[in-house]
Structures are given as C-alpha cells and as structure tokens.
Amino acid sequence: MSDKALDQVLQGDSLEIMEDLPSESIDLVFADPPYNLQLSQELYRPNMTRVEGVDADWDRFDGFREYDDFTRAWLSGCRRLLRDDGGLWVIGTYHNIHRVGAILQDLGYWILNDVLWVKANPMPNFRGTRFTNAHEILIWASKNKKARYTFNHHAMKSLNGGKQMRSDWYLPLCTGSERIKRNGKKAHATQKPEALLYRVLLASTDPGDVVLDPFFGTGTTGAVAKRLGRHWIGIEKEARYVEIARKRIEAITPDSVEPEVLNVVRERPPRVPFxxxxxxxxxxxxxxxxxxxxxxxxxxxxxxxxxxxxxxxxxxxxxxxxxxxxxxxxxxxxxxxxxxxxxxxxxxxxxxxxxxxxxxxxxxx
Ligand SMILES: C[S@@+](CC[C@H](N)C(=O)[O-])C[C@H]1O[C@@H](n2cnc3c(N)ncnc32)[C@H](O)[C@@H]1O
The missing domain is CATH 3.10.390 (SAND domain)
Structure with a gap:
C-alpha cells in the first residue's frame, strides 16, 4: 500500500477510488453503507421537535434494483482489495442488511457471525405503529470459507470479564461529547459510537493492520483505528464530512503506539488445575x-x-x-x-x- 493513501481520508466516490487502490492490500473492511431508508415524510416527536433522521441525498436510490447494483459493486471492490485472510464487517438495519447479506454470500464471502448492536437508548417509535427499532445488525464475514481470518478470542473474553463474548452487544447510541455538532445540530445523522468500532477492531485486527472504511462519514473507524495503532483509509464523498473526519482524527494523539502495549493475547493462557x-x-x-x-x-x-x-x-x-x-x-x-x-x-x-x-x-x- 502506498503511503499516499494510508491514514488518509480520500474524498470521492468509493466505487471509483477503490479502483486506484492495490489488490490484496487491506486487512479489514468496516462498512456503514447507505441504508436506503426511503423516508417519505418528516418525523416529529410528540413535543413537535423534528427528528434529524437520514434523509440526505447520499441515502437516495431509485428502488431495490439500484441499491442492489450499488451494493454488489462496492462489495466486489472490497473483495479485490482484501488480503486472502482479511475480513469484512458491514452494519445496517432491516431496510438493507438482509439484501447486503445475500449479495455478499453470492460474491463468495463467508459469513462468520451476525452481531446485534442492541441500543441501550433507542429512539422510540413516535407514531406507535411498530415496535421500537432498538438494534442494528452487523455482519462479519471472511473473504472465503477457508480463510484464516483474525479473531482475538482471548481479548474479547477478557473485555467481557472472562466470559466468552456473545453476539448481542449492548452499547449506547453516540451521544454527549462524542457526538459531533455543527451550529448546535448533529453534524451527521448516523455517527456510530466509538465503543462499537473499538470492539470490532480489537476483535478482528492486530496493531499495524490496514483498515478500510469506504463510507467514512465522520471518521469513527479512523478515530478508533488510530487509538489502537491500526492503519486506516477512509473514503467519503461529501466534502463537509471529509473535513469533519480529518479534524477529528488529527486531534487524536494515541496514548501508546508501542506494540508490546497494543498487542493482545493470541494464545490460550496455560491451564491451571484448581x-x-x-x-x-x-x-x-x-x-x-x-x-x-x-x-x-x-x-x-x-x-x-x-x-x-x-x-x-x-x-x-x-x-x-x-x-x-x-x-x-x-x-x-x-x-x-x-x-x-x-x-x-x-x-x-x-x-x-x-x-x-x-x-x-x-x-x-
Ligand atoms: C451511514 S454513513 C457512515 C457514518 C460513519 N460510520 C460515522 O460513524 O460517521 C454513510 C456515509 O457514506 C457516504 N457515502 C455514501 N455513498 C458513498 C459513496 N458512493 N462513496 C463514498 N461515500 C459515500 C455518505 O456521505 C455518508 O457519510
């Protein structure tokens, strides 16, 4: 991988930019693609404040076929870029994740887990017409069935108080000081919590690995990658988000970049009889x-x-x-x-x- 792209936010369409990156140069893809929400009307809370939902141009598609073509294109691009033992995470909601899952299987990816991000503080269904939508789904896949992907099982166990980490992750939405604001409003409708990326990156990468996020938004993936001593590449087409992501990541000084600090236990610790x-x-x-x-x-x-x-x-x-x-x-x-x-x-x-x-x-x- 040329240093030109490493640890940079590249502005443009990820389908085009990925073509310029070398094959088999990426260890992990984390993708938070458009959801294809197709919101037809504005949503208000009972106190008449408007919900800042996802109604931006980047989420508009002319139906499922266009969305599927787009999904196939970016997943194929990522597959070329991934090393053979690389992995891919994609996050989505019921609007898109099932289509994405089927397409990635069709392309030869091998699903390792689906993980539920159960939102500790979800937004209620204000109209009361459906259940509160309280989770998002992450699919974790290897490049193919036989791939020797990275999974830091012991690190996950240790993060989970000694118990095996399960596939339901209870984490709060991105709020408070972590939520980036511009003129008092959320800078991005779908900024993900750093805690989610922390778990993803710690589980499935090692220090020095290269992580690609083709839908970078505010740069959450890059921020966490930098803290954990991983290289990152972000692609984002909207200039305003590119600027936010660059500033956000520039402001981070990792507490340590020493491999002996950042490496996690890979082997099972020796057995001790009681x-x-x-x-x-x-x-x-x-x-x-x-x-x-x-x-x-x-x-x-x-x-x-x-x-x-x-x-x-x-x-x-x-x-x-x-x-x-x-x-x-x-x-x-x-x-x-x-x-x-x-x-x-x-x-x-x-x-x-x-x-x-x-x-x-x-x-x-
Ligand atoms: C769901 S958001 C990602 C949010 C991000 N995970 C965060 O924590 O801030 C998707 C992002 O992808 C960008 N995007 C959509 N289509 C794109 C494309 N074809 N190429 C590059 N970026 C794209 C959008 O502008 C949007 O910022």
Whole structure:
C-alpha cells in the first residue's frame, strides 16, 4: 500500500477510488453503507421537535434494483482489495442488511457471525405503529470459507470479564461529547459510537493492520483505528464530512503506539488445575469458598482440589453447576475466597497468581 493513501481520508466516490487502490492490500473492511431508508415524510416527536433522521441525498436510490447494483459493486471492490485472510464487517438495519447479506454470500464471502448492536437508548417509535427499532445488525464475514481470518478470542473474553463474548452487544447510541455538532445540530445523522468500532477492531485486527472504511462519514473507524495503532483509509464523498473526519482524527494523539502495549493475547493462557492453588499455598484444605460471593452458600476445599457442599463433592465447575440447578458453570468466576482482610475475592485472581508464578501477589489479587 502506498503511503499516499494510508491514514488518509480520500474524498470521492468509493466505487471509483477503490479502483486506484492495490489488490490484496487491506486487512479489514468496516462498512456503514447507505441504508436506503426511503423516508417519505418528516418525523416529529410528540413535543413537535423534528427528528434529524437520514434523509440526505447520499441515502437516495431509485428502488431495490439500484441499491442492489450499488451494493454488489462496492462489495466486489472490497473483495479485490482484501488480503486472502482479511475480513469484512458491514452494519445496517432491516431496510438493507438482509439484501447486503445475500449479495455478499453470492460474491463468495463467508459469513462468520451476525452481531446485534442492541441500543441501550433507542429512539422510540413516535407514531406507535411498530415496535421500537432498538438494534442494528452487523455482519462479519471472511473473504472465503477457508480463510484464516483474525479473531482475538482471548481479548474479547477478557473485555467481557472472562466470559466468552456473545453476539448481542449492548452499547449506547453516540451521544454527549462524542457526538459531533455543527451550529448546535448533529453534524451527521448516523455517527456510530466509538465503543462499537473499538470492539470490532480489537476483535478482528492486530496493531499495524490496514483498515478500510469506504463510507467514512465522520471518521469513527479512523478515530478508533488510530487509538489502537491500526492503519486506516477512509473514503467519503461529501466534502463537509471529509473535513469533519480529518479534524477529528488529527486531534487524536494515541496514548501508546508501542506494540508490546497494543498487542493482545493470541494464545490460550496455560491451564491451571484448581489443585495447584493448594500446592502453592494460596488456599488451604478445609478453607471455605463462597458461591457467587454469597456468604451463606459455602463449600469446603478438600486436599485433592475438590469441593464439598452438603454431602455433594466435585470439581469447582461440578459443584457450581450443582448449585446452579445443573446449568454449565465456570467455577473460576463463580467461587470466591476470603482474603486476609475478610474481603471476598473471585478465585480466578488466584489462578492468575499461579500463572504469573508470583504467590506474593496474592494480597493484591
Ligand atoms: C451511514 S454513513 C457512515 C457514518 C460513519 N460510520 C460515522 O460513524 O460517521 C454513510 C456515509 O457514506 C457516504 N457515502 C455514501 N455513498 C458513498 C459513496 N458512493 N462513496 C463514498 N461515500 C459515500 C455518505 O456521505 C455518508 O457519510
């Protein structure tokens, strides 16, 4: 990739500009394309303030056929630009995402997940004619079925408090100081929250990767990419948004660009049997553990690393599952021990101490 395009907002039609970019030069595409909302009338809140919806020219198409042709063209362009192990995310609503999904499958992309962005604070359906539309759908796809795409599973798990990240993401709309305004009004009708892009980029790229956003808008993708040490290329046809995006990204100084800080764990951490905690002296035989931090639900630790509760014996997972009525249970995050000051702490902290080989850290755990 020539440095001319890297970390730049390119102004123009993405279908044309993508033609000038070299094949197989992009690691990830994030696309937030026009929705084809086809709004026929203005929308007002009950207090008669006008809803700043998507009624701009960039969202106008002459019917589904034109929209499909446009979708096929940009998805084909992205496919040429993607490296073989690259990935693509596209976000949309019920107006367009199902058409986009079918077309990307027809083109040979392989859908890995659809993810629901569940809006913590959605706009109500003011007329009361339908359900509140409270989510958008992201499709995550690899270039083809066999591609070795990037997925930072452990980083996602860690971001999610040790539990596997699910495909329903509860995140608020872009509001407050993050929302870019001009003359007191939203600068762009569909600015996405940085939290959404943070998750997407952390999950499916590594530091130094090149991320292309062919519908850049206010540059949310570039802003987050810059913070996370990824390269980015934004294409946006409207001059006013290009200016906003450039200023926004220029104003960002990443706190760190060191690879050792920005790299995330790629491999599964070493397995630690629960009994190791006893061998290391971090827990003692006979000591009490508390289920989900509840001081009335206790089990005794046996010398072999099993737990005993009301005559039932088993591993930390089996006893947890027993107490949870048979549901699967990751005992590491559900059992608590009492530290030297009488505070209840999750036993997963002790597992980390064993992994780091530093039992002195137990008091800080
Ligand atoms: C849904 S918005 C993207 C908003 C963006 N994700 C953000 O957070 O600000 C789509 C953007 O694509 C731009 N656009 C639409 N068609 C385009 C095209 N053919 N080439 C380049 N940009 C286009 C629009 O001007 C609009 O800013």
């Amino acid at each position: 009994g190791k905690l006893l061998e290391a002296g971090l827990l003692r035989p006979g000591e009490e553990l508390y289920f989900r931090g509840d001081r009335s639900l206790t089990a005794k630790v046996k010398p072999d690393g099993r737990l005993r509760i009301n005559g039932f014996e088993g591993s930390i997972h089996q006893t947890g599952s027993h107490l949870a009525g048979g549901s699967p249970c990751n005992g590491w995050v559900h059992w608590y021990y009492k530290d030297g000051e009488g505070q209840l702490r999750v036993i997963d902290a002790l597992r980390e101490v064993v992994r780091k080989g530093d039992p002195d850290r137990v008091t800080a755990a």
